[in-house]
Amino acid sequence: xxxxxxxxxxxxxxxxxxxxxxxxxxxxxxxxxxxxxxxxxxxxxxxxxxxxxxxxxxxxxxxxxxxxxxxxxxxxxxxxxxxxxxxxxxxxxxxxxxxxxxxxxxxxxxxxxxxxxxxxxxxxxxxxxxxxxxxxxxxxxxxxxxxxxxxxxxxxxxxxxxxxxxxxxxxxxxxxxxxxxxxxxxxxxxxxxxxxxxxxxxxxxxxxxxxxxxxxxxxxxxxxxxxxxxxxxx
Amino acid sequence: xxxxxxxxxxxxxxxxxxxxxxxxxxxxxxxxxxxxxxxxxxxxxxxxxxxxxxxxxxxxxxxxxxxxxxxxxxxxxxxxxxxxxxxxxxxxxxxxxxxxxxxxxxxxxxxxxxxxxxxxxxxxxxxxxxxxxxxxxxxxxxxxxxxxxxxxxxxxxxxxxxxxxxxxxxxxxxxxxxxxxxxxxxxxxxxxxxxxxxxxxxxxxxxxxxxxxxxxxxxxxxxxxxxxxxxxxx
DNA sequence: CATGCAGTAATTGTACACACTTTTCCTCGC
DNA sequence: GCGAGGAAAAGTGTGTACAATTACTGCATG
Numbered sequence: 001x002x003x004x005x006x007x008x009x010x011x012x013x014x015x016x017x018x019x020x021x022x023x024x025x026x027x028x029x030x031x032x033x034x035x036x037x038x039x040x041x042x043x044x045x046x047x048x049x050x051x052x053x054x055x056x057x058x059x060x061x062x063x064x065x066x067x068x069x070x071x072x073x074x075x076x077x078x079x080x081x082x083x084x085x086x087x088x089x090x091x092x093x094x095x096x097x098x099x100x101x102x103x104x105x106x107x108x109x110x111x112x113x114x115x116x117x118x119x120x121x122x123x124x125x126x127x128x129x130x131x132x133x134x135x136x137x138x139x140x141x142x143x144x145x146x147x148x149x150x151x152x153x154x155x156x157x158x159x160x161x162x163x164x165x166x167x168x169x170x171x172x173x174x175x176x177x178x179x180x181x182x183x184x185x186x187x188x189x190x191x192x193x194x195x196x197x198x199x200x201x202x203x204x205x206x207x208x209x210x211x212x213x214x215x216x217x218x219x220x221x222x223x224x225x226x227x228x229x230x231x232x233x234x
Numbered sequence: 235x236x237x238x239x240x241x242x243x244x245x246x247x248x249x250x251x252x253x254x255x256x257x258x259x260x261x262x263x264x265x266x267x268x269x270x271x272x273x274x275x276x277x278x279x280x281x282x283x284x285x286x287x288x289x290x291x292x293x294x295x296x297x298x299x300x301x302x303x304x305x306x307x308x309x310x311x312x313x314x315x316x317x318x319x320x321x322x323x324x325x326x327x328x329x330x331x332x333x334x335x336x337x338x339x340x341x342x343x344x345x346x347x348x349x350x351x352x353x354x355x356x357x358x359x360x361x362x363x364x365x366x367x368x369x370x371x372x373x374x375x376x377x378x379x380x381x382x383x384x385x386x387x388x389x390x391x392x393x394x395x396x397x398x399x400x401x402x403x404x405x406x407x408x409x410x411x412x413x414x415x416x417x418x419x420x421x422x423x424x425x426x427x428x429x430x431x432x433x434x435x436x437x438x439x440x441x442x443x444x445x446x447x448x449x450x451x452x453x454x455x456x457x458x459x460x461x462x463x464x465x466x467x468x
Numbered sequence: 469c470a471t472g473c474a475g476t477a478a479t480t481g482t483a484c485a486c487a488c489t490t491t492t493c494c495t496c497g498c
Numbered sequence: 499g500c501g502a503g504g505a506a507a508a509g510t511g512t513g514t515a516c517a518a519t520t521a522c523t524g525c526a527t528g
Binding site: 038039040050054070071072073074 | 478479480481
């Protein structure tokens with residue numbers, strides 16, 4: 001343990017650091033739904049006291065990424081199939097608003113930024129699956145950020161992460177490669193196309209993602225039980 | 235100080251108790267945007283340590299009802315005009331989903347429950363303004379709860395409270411009496427009418443509430459400054 | 469061999485202590 | 499009178515201690 005005693009007095013929000021790390025671990029599937037998150041272990045891992053770890057868990061619970069049961073170890077949330085469906089329904093509405101605000105108003109710099117993400121997606125499409133999912137999520141989050149609307153950004157970001165978590169439960173074979181092209185088309189539609197056209201394309205895209213992943217498994221209960229148990233049997 | 239030493243060992247979530255109390259105080263306008271919420275004072279008021287009070291503030295901050303600045307006293311959030319507009323935009327989408335799920339499917343018991351709230355609204359329409367607003371909010375929250383969809387319930391509830399807070403900033407003359415009738419019409423439309431009709435009515439209702447309150451004040455900056463200062467000058 | 473049932477270890481819930489920051493307010497020099 | 503400076507007060511950030519609860523392990527028992 002020669003580890004990080006860096007930044008003893010930084011004060012720069014350490015809760016946020018843990019939250020960011022965990023969000024990323026979850027979206028990249030380094031952490032699976034149901035995985036345990038003991039406060040002690042988290043604190044030690046990040047070089048902070050349980051107080052901070054606990055606070056981070058509380059925040060992630062508020063975002064729906066963590067389940068917090070009284071007197072019990074926190075676990076990565078395990079969305080039910082119904083939850084997943086509702087999350088995607090809300091997501092469609094929220095992202096339609098994003099597109100509506102952005103249609104025809106993207107700057108060149110913004111387009112370049114988005115294309116850079118799509119490029120990264122393209123390169124990552126044969127690497128670790130987790131990276132692909134994170135990049136796909138990042139694309140949607142960045143799009144939301146371009147609206148400059150804090151409220152919208154917050155909800156879209158949250159719902160995107162929850163959607164990513166839902167996919168971890170309900171889609172075994174990750175079939176997001178096609179999404180790379182869809183993202184490219186989306187950029188074009190938002191940049192040039194009329195608002196309605198762009199919105200429709202976003203709707204299509206999200207519905208496609210949802211049905212590719214969600215509709216195939218209607219077994220609901222038995223399936224997520226398997227998922228919870230999976231990490232313990234390896 | 236003969237106060238509450240009741241429930242020394244209840245353990246029943248004390249953070250939640252504080253959150254509920256504060257949410258209600260905010261929605262009823264007992265607390266105004268910008269009001270200070272020191273951890274010590276909160277803890278003492280509810281007979282808990284600062285730890286608990288702090289945790290409650292963290293949760294409310296995650297819900298957008300409290301502003302939490304580093305090393306500074308927490309304050310009741312002061313939504314900007316743009317925030318308010320965005321909140322209502324999102325609210326329209328979310329509540330349309332509620333209506334879509336509920337249209338034609340309300341049970342008699344549910345209708346009775348909703349009408350009870352509207353009755354209360356009617357009785358309270360000449361009493362304290364805060365009560366009216368709370369009841370109006372409760373109507374929408376209860377409606378969402380009837381969908382039985384946890385995710386949708388969570389977001390609708392949160393956005394309703396934030397909308398109520400926004401109204402506290404941007405609508406001086408509270409003109410919600412007409413809303414009582416609109417709520418009655420909504421019940422009927424959801425109970426009997428076709429889905430599209432009910433959705434349209436909800437859209438209208440929310441747009442009406444928003445424009446009655448929001449559109450009149452475009453002064454934005456100067457206005458909320460006045461609001462923040464108000465409680466200190468009395 | 470399955471099944472209870474201790475007793476122990478692991479873990480959370482909460483209060484509290486102390487360092488550090490911000491705010492307040494009082495005093496002093498001009 | 500009035501602004502600058504500098505304690506003192508108020509308040510937050512975070513670690514730690516201890517009680518209470520839950521999880522686990524192994525042993526005795528049918």
